[in-house]
Amino acid sequence: MTHENKLIEVTDLKVSFYHESGKLQVVRGFDMSVEKGKIIGILGESGSGKTVSATSILKLEEDDVSSIDSGEVIFKGLNLMELSESELRKIRGNRISYIFQNASSALNPFKSIGKQLTEVLKNHKLAFSKELVLQALVEVGIEDTETVYDMYPFQLSGGQNQRIMIAQCIISRPDLLIADEPTSSIDASLRKIVLDLLKEINKKNNMSIIIITHDFDVAKYLCDRLVIMYGGLVVEEGPLNEIFANPFHPYTKELIVCAGSLKKGDEIVYTLEGSPPSPFEFADECPFAKRCKVRLPECTSEIPRTLEISGRKVRCIRYEKR
Numbered sequence: 001m002t003h004e005n006k007l008i009e010v011t012d013l014k015v016s017f018y019h020e021s022g023k024l025q026v027v028r029g030f031d032m033s034v035e036k037g038k039i040i041g042i043l044g045e046s047g048s049g050k051t052v053s054a055t056s057i058l059k060l061e062e063d064d065v066s067s068i069d070s071g072e073v074i075f076k077g078l079n080l081m082e083l084s085e086s087e088l089r090k091i092r093g094n095r096i097s098y099i100f101q102n103a104s105s106a107l108n109p110f111k112s113i114g115k116q117l118t119e120v121l122k123n124h125k126l127a128f129s130k131e132l133v134l135q136a137l138v139e140v141g142i143e144d145t146e147t148v149y150d151m152y153p154f155q156l157s158g159g160q161n162q163r164i165m166i167a168q169c170i171i172s173r174p175d176l177l178i179a180d181e182p183t184s185s186i187d188a189s190l191r192k193i194v195l196d197l198l199k200e201i202n203k204k205n206n207m208s209i210i211i212i213t214h215d216f217d218v219a220k221y222l223c224d225r226l227v228i229m230y231g232g233l234v235v236e237e238g239p240l241n242e243i244f245a246n247p248f249h250p251y252t253k254e255l256i257v258c259a260g261s262l263k264k265g266d267e268i269v270y271t272l273e274g275s276p277p278s279p280f281e282f283a284d285e286c287p288f289a290k291r292c293k294v295r296l297p298e299c300t301s302e303i304p305r306t307l308e309i310s311g312r313k314v315r316c317i318r319y320e321k322r
């Protein structure tokens, strides 16, 4: 990957929350980059730090409850970590849009669709017109756009509202869309529609996408590259096809086996035993060591560093030995 192709590059991001007992680091090492026009998936079990890493890229976590302990986020030559709140506001929702996890209420029930979409453009001081709004509605597959323009969310189906929500995120023509579990709170019947829509927008507008998911099938359907998280750390990164064909990290291997076994029917054939560590249990060791079937004695003596192997990254001590 050449540097010029990188739209955003995140290096050594570490994020803590303040608790009664003090400060607790929940993201301990998050690195990723996104090339223009590519779709990157962030995968990992619940609590691994996917959402906090993504929201911290845009400094969306509240200052009084959290702190960014380290990290550089270079977006189109600017380090977002060094920008003021007013400078960041020009980027959020404008150059980088964010579909929040459980965002079913992102639409205002009291405003017409046309008004809500126009407001996005106005808020970002972009040119606005009815024509631009109608065009965005066409792009997300809304038929009869003139009628929908004057309608309210309650008059539309769940599927149409999902499309409008995506229109809200893409009407400013962002360079990057971050979609946090965009299909987890919607009916199975709508899931494919939303995924297809994201795929289409990515292709047509050459818009990069970061999709956060715990569903390997979603990742497989959409992504060019994957970032696998565990215990607040990126444990593996690389092209989707290569990771599927030959996962490096023992955790990634387990995730792939689990995803495959779920498809064999309703009965869960294979699950990964145990649960991921909570940040209160984080220690200077590999966070996966307790569940790892190929653990070595050294795995609990330090946090493994990230190794680069044939253009891929893995954080596992076993690869140091090769």
Ligand SMILES: Nc1ncnc2c1ncn2[C@@H]1O[C@H](COP(=O)(O)OP(=O)(O)OP(=O)(O)O)[C@@H](O)[C@H]1O
Residues within 6 Å of the ligand: 017, 026, 044, 045, 046, 047, 048, 049, 050, 051, 052, 053, 065, 101, 214, 278, 279
């Ligand atoms: N506002 C907060 N205050 C304190 N701790 C938080 C806060 N938000 C998240 N955390 C903690 O940070 C860790 C990472 O959370 P995060 O939401 O990033 O996980 P995730 O990988 O997105 O999980 P999920 O798949 O459930 O969405 C978790 O241990 C979580 O409890």
Ligand SMILES: [Mg+2]
Residues within 6 Å of the ligand: 050, 051, 052, 101, 180
């Ligand atoms: Mg999350």
